[in-house]
Amino acid sequence: MALKKFTRRDFLKVAAIAPVATAVGCCCTTPKAAPAVIPSGGTAKITSLARKSRVVLVRDAQAVGEGRKINTEVVRKMLDDAVTTLLGEKDPVAAWKQLVGPADIVGIKTNVWNYLPTGPELEQAIRSRIQDAGVPADKISVKDRDVLKDPIFQAATVLINVRPARVHYWSGMGGCIKNYIMFVPNPPAYHGDACADLAKIWSLPPVKDRTRLNILSMLTPQYHNIGPRGFSEQYLWPYGGLIVGRDVVAVDATGYSVIQAKRLQVFGEDKPLETSAHHIQLAETRHQLGKSNPDDIELVKLGWEDGRLI
Amino acid sequence: MADSQNAEAARYLALIPVEARGWKADGADQVFDRETIFEYIDGAGEVYRAFNMNILVSRRFKKAGQADVIVDLFDMGSSADAFGVFAHDLDGEKRSLGQECLYKAGLLQFWRGRFFASIFAESENPETEAVLADLGRTISAATGPDGPRPDLVDLIPEEFRGGQIRYFHDPQILNYHFYIASENVLGLGPEAAGVLATVGVKAEKRSYLLVRYKSETAAETARSGFVRGYLPETRTVETAGERTEGLLRLKDGRFAAAGRSGVFILVVFGAPTPAEAQTARDRSLAALARGGGAARTESVFGNGR
Numbered sequence: 001m002a003l004k005k006f007t008r009r010d011f012l013k014v015a016a017i018a019p020v021a022t023a024v025g026c027c028c029t030t031p032k033a034a035p036a037v038i039p040s041g042g043t044a045k046i047t048s049l050a051r052k053s054r055v056v057l058v059r060d061a062q063a064v065g066e067g068r069k070i071n072t073e074v075v076r077k078m079l080d081d082a083v084t085t086l087l088g089e090k091d092p093v094a095a096w097k098q099l100v101g102p103a104d105i106v107g108i109k110t111n112v113w114n115y116l117p118t119g120p121e122l123e124q125a126i127r128s129r130i131q132d133a134g135v136p137a138d139k140i141s142v143k144d145r146d147v148l149k150d151p152i153f154q155a156a157t158v159l160i161n162v163r164p165a166r167v168h169y170w171s172g173m174g175g176c177i178k179n180y181i182m183f184v185p186n187p188p189a190y191h192g193d194a195c196a197d198l199a200k201i202w203s204l205p206p207v208k209d210r211t212r213l214n215i216l217s218m219l220t221p222q223y224h225n226i227g228p229r230g231f232s233e234q235y236l237w238p239y240g241g242l243i244v245g246r247d248v249v250a251v252d253a254t255g256y257s258v259i260q261a262k263r264l265q266v267f268g269e270d271k272p273l274e275t276s277a278h279h280i281q282l283a284e285t286r287h288q289l290g291k292s293n294p295d296d297i298e299l300v301k302l303g304w305e306d307g308r309l310i
Numbered sequence: 311m312a313d314s315q316n317a318e319a320a321r322y323l324a325l326i327p328v329e330a331r332g333w334k335a336d337g338a339d340q341v342f343d344r345e346t347i348f349e350y351i352d353g354a355g356e357v358y359r360a361f362n363m364n365i366l367v368s369r370r371f372k373k374a375g376q377a378d379v380i381v382d383l384f385d386m387g388s389s390a391d392a393f394g395v396f397a398h399d400l401d402g403e404k405r406s407l408g409q410e411c412l413y414k415a416g417l418l419q420f421w422r423g424r425f426f427a428s429i430f431a432e433s434e435n436p437e438t439e440a441v442l443a444d445l446g447r448t449i450s451a452a453t454g455p456d457g458p459r460p461d462l463v464d465l466i467p468e469e470f471r472g473g474q475i476r477y478f479h480d481p482q483i484l485n486y487h488f489y490i491a492s493e494n495v496l497g498l499g500p501e502a503a504g505v506l507a508t509v510g511v512k513a514e515k516r517s518y519l520l521v522r523y524k525s526e527t528a529a530e531t532a533r534s535g536f537v538r539g540y541l542p543e544t545r546t547v548e549t550a551g552e553r554t555e556g557l558l559r560l561k562d563g564r565f566a567a568a569g570r571s572g573v574f575i576l577v578v579f580g581a582p583t584p585a586e587a588q589t590a591r592d593r594s595l596a597a598l599a600r601g602g603g604a605a606r607t608e609s610v611f612g613n614g615r
Contacts, residue, residue, distance in 0.1 A: 113352065170353035188348060191356050193492045194482065226401070226415050229382075230354055233433050234415055275486060 052298040053247035059304040064238035082244040102134035107156035111163035115231035162215040166222035171195035172277025175252035199283035249290025261309035325452040333371035360480035377433035389457025394477035396421040423457040473509035495539030497532035516580035567591035571598040
């Protein structure tokens with residue numbers, strides 16, 4: 001399938017005036033024939049990944065409580081549902097065994113931004129399943145800013161990428177592609193043109209070909225910025241979701257479409273991000289890292305439907 | 311950090327009160343320079359670096375039962391750059407503090423002289439809004455005297471002065487407000503300075519871009535870069551069967567006109583007719599020439615396109 005040709009200017013124009021569905025990197029918004037839960041078949045792999053990138057969006061109304069308190073057990077179940085659906089397994093341990101094994105050394109690249117960190121509930125849920133899949137506890141590390149110095153990450157055979165979704169003053173959106181910026185010694189080197197080439201990081205030795213899963217936390221995403229500090233409580237909302245996929249570009253594109261839909265709902269107009277998140281589309285068109293075009297993404301939606309927005 | 315910077319930081323921290331309306335300074339003050347700013351505010355630190363920030367001092371305030379308040383006081387090195395960083399975000403309600411001040415959603419920002427202040431409440435309510443105002447008044451009084459806005463602002467034509475005015479050195483800052491190109495076709499950087507003035511909205515929106523370079527050579531290099539790099543799919547306008555230099559039909563059907571005068575490049579965007587675009591451009595070129603922008607004046611598109 002030919003990639004959609006999309007210039008930078010087209011991206012801005014479409015994001016400004018077109019329905020969310022046509023914004024670059026937006027997931028499918030038309031109803032899909034795919035069932036809510038993919039029937040599993042033992043160890044059968046999902047063959048649709050060869051043509052489309054499967055992404056699972058799972059939501060639960062009980063995931064986020066008062067004061068942004070995260071329900072640990074609900075998040076565990078959401079993660080299990082997403083990963084089993086993604087990989088076509090009934091059992092979550094069997095699903096995780098497709099990703100990791102006893103001989104692996106696993107780095108969980110999280111995000112510790114103090115206003116909206118990944119959070120221990122989701123981190124622990126991931127770590128637990130990795131251990132259930134046979135990886136010894138002392139071969140697992142959960143880190144953000146110190147990944148280059150961490151011996152587990154230095155020796156890692158597998159990376160699991162997890163962070164919350166939020167708008168970002170300089171890159172448009174902080175998602176799973178951007179989460180790897182801590183793997184370079186000089187992050188500002190990737191700030192040019194609104195962080196257009198973040199995807200390059202994914203071809204560098206510390207991370208190349210090691211990522212088995214991307215998890216974009218949409219539990220309480222942030223949909224708007226005020227000022228460079230980039231945080232305001234009033235612009236979070238309890239979406240209660242996780243977006244999970246093997247294709248990091250497809251995961252971020254889906255998250256981006258949710259954020260754009262929320263902005264449309266709140267502002268009453270398709271208000272462009274303060275900075276374009278064109279690094280998502282460029283991750284596909286310039287760096288061939290994954291798929292941002294909705295035609296190339298198979299989105300499976302699970303759980304809570306109210307307020308899904310896409 | 312050098313001893314001189316440490317001394318500066320100490321002086322600036324002394325400009326920030328330690329208590330206001332029951333909020334008290336809590337924890338260690340923080341100091342950042344243009345290299346360490348990313349440790350504090352992530353990639354958004356590039357905004358302040360783009361305006362030549364010197365140093366940032368930060369103090370957190372706490373009050374039981376209330377959201378924390380954070381004061382960030384930037385020494386931008388010049389009042390022009392303090393104006394520039396303030397003007398980068400003009401969203402909010404005007405308040406009477408500093409030389410210009412805006413408030414929105416728990417964030418109070420103002421500039422005065424070489425300083426830019428950002429006072430932020432982690433959650434907004436009437437009490438936090440009041441303490442932000444108190445802190446702002448105290449800091450504004452301490453950071454005087456006032457300083458001049460960038461001199462380029464005075465060169466903006468009258469018809470563009472009623473709208474939003476931005477100041478910049480960095481191409482990404484310009485792109486943020488008015489997208490030109492992913493490459494730095496205007497040759498912007500620390501040795502260039504520009505203003506962007508925008509009036510009207512939607513179909514009535516018009517913009518005026520003026521950039522000053524260090525030399526005519528630099529301006530000429532930027533001129534040719536702009537010619538090659540901006541909207542290559544546009545076409546020069548033909549009037550009376552002849553191509554009109556420096557005049558472009560934009561994709562939305564409106565017109566832009568560009569010119570160079572000495573060390574300046576200017577572009578007028580969004581005129582409804584070619585004549586209006588040319589008139590705005592020519593009037594501005596003449597004013598620049600009179601104002602000492604150098605005698606040689608020509609259309610940006612000297613060879614036509």
